[in-house]
Amino acid sequence: MIDTIDQHLQKYGLRHFAKVDDYTDWLESKLSADQIQEMHDSVFRLAREPNPENIRAIYDLIAGAQYGPRVLSHHTDVIKQSGLHVDTLLRGRREVLDVGCATGYLTTWYAISSPHGHVTGVDFSSKAIDFARAQAQRLGIANVQFHSLDITQAVPDGRFDAIVGAQCFEFLPDLDEVAGELVAHLKKDGILVSVTHSPHDLDIAESFQTAGLRVSPIRYFDARDLGETTSDQRQLLLLVSDN
Numbered sequence: 001m002i003d004t005i006d007q008h009l010q011k012y013g014l015r016h017f018a019k020v021d022d023y024t025d026w027l028e029s030k031l032s033a034d035q036i037q038e039m040h041d042s043v044f045r046l047a048r049e050p051n052p053e054n055i056r057a058i059y060d061l062i063a064g065a066q067y068g069p070r071v072l073s074h075h076t077d078v079i080k081q082s083g084l085h086v087d088t089l090l091r092g093r094r095e096v097l098d099v100g101c102a103t104g105y106l107t108t109w110y111a112i113s114s115p116h117g118h119v120t121g122v123d124f125s126s127k128a129i130d131f132a133r134a135q136a137q138r139l140g141i142a143n144v145q146f147h148s149l150d151i152t153q154a155v156p157d158g159r160f161d162a163i164v165g166a167q168c169f170e171f172l173p174d175l176d177e178v179a180g181e182l183v184a185h186l187k188k189d190g191i192l193v194s195v196t197h198s199p200h201d202l203d204i205a206e207s208f209q210t211a212g213l214r215v216s217p218i219r220y221f222d223a224r225d226l227g228e229t230t231s232d233q234r235q236l237l238l239l240v241s242d243n
């Protein structure tokens, strides 16, 4: 019997909370006041200065069992809806690259959903990748592999039927250059899927369009983190290769 996405995400410690208060009570029962402060400090540091160092620091911090489930459970619904929507676009596509995969909770979901495909997840947090590898092995998922790499420096070898960047491309300092490299690794008729929100959507679409992809009509999805609709509605950009 295959897990539902809820069951799958639970295996990575993600819990669903219908109300902010429930999440806060749970957080306070799991972490000390100092630990919650450390978590908030790194989130605020990132918000103030979203440079690669601060991004990597927070994803290293939340790669561990201590903080990961606590931070991610704030966003369980966005992650779930994103995974379900992207997954429908990946069906039947054999070689998939997931850029900025963090600890691989969705990368492995795509691999389970497409047992005849093969999914490669990359992230520049080496701690996230160590966790992703160990967890995929624990779950017995063989059609997935993970690489620790900075996508602004290298793209994994090979050509892909689909490349996914869920809430990742907006963090990259020079997306035009990365977009060119990623498009060079897309097969003919390959697709690039970006999950993002305003105001990043137009910049991301423009970079990939300049790199040679055609933008399909943007799809929107609603997610209710902690029971509240996110103010910045999530968007799924589908860009298609005309190579």
Ligand SMILES: C[S@@+](CC[C@H](N)C(=O)[O-])C[C@H]1O[C@@H](n2cnc3c(N)ncnc32)[C@H](O)[C@@H]1O
Pocket: 055, 056, 059, 079, 082, 099, 100, 101, 102, 103, 106, 122, 123, 124, 125, 128, 149, 150, 151, 152, 165, 166, 167, 168, 171, 172
């Ligand atoms: C907001 S998380 C998104 C995780 C996951 N894709 C999701 O949808 O939940 C962004 C991820 O992108 C990764 N990332 C940011 N810049 C990167 C880069 N230059 N190269 C590789 N990964 C990067 C971060 O380490 C982080 O794990």
